[in-house]
Amino acid sequence: MENPAERTMIVDDLLEDHLQIGMTQEEVETLLGVDDNDEGLFVQMDRLVYWMGPERGFFSIDSEWLLVDFQNGLVTGYDIVTD
Numbered sequence: 124m125e126n127p128a129e130r131t132m133i134v135d136d137l138l139e140d141h142l143q144i145g146m147t148q149e150e151v152e153t154l155l156g157v158d159d160n161d162e163g164l165f166v167q168m169d170r171l172v173y174w175m176g177p178e179r180g181f182f183s184i185d186s187e188w189l190l191v192d193f194q195n196g197l198v199t200g201y202d203i204v205t206d
Contacts, residue, residue: 134175134189134203142191146198151191160188164206169193178205 141154151171152158160172165188175187185205192200 134187138201138203142198142201144198144200148193148196148198151198155189155191164188165190165204167192175203 137154142151146154148171155171155173158171159174160166162174165172169192171191171193173189173191175189178185178187188204188206190202190204191198
């Protein structure tokens, strides 16, 4: 939470070991902080969007974003996308 620019370095571990289907929105926000989608990208009802940082790889043209979808307050899925 304190270093958003370093999120791409830990996102794989986050998805493998920490973020789980069925977690509550409160649990996700405790883990990741408040949704920080200042650009308004990928906005959808029942979704949190987190900027992960520059796209990984040799040519980092885009940004990576973590989308966390909810239904009835519980995580139903998540994905990493680029803009």
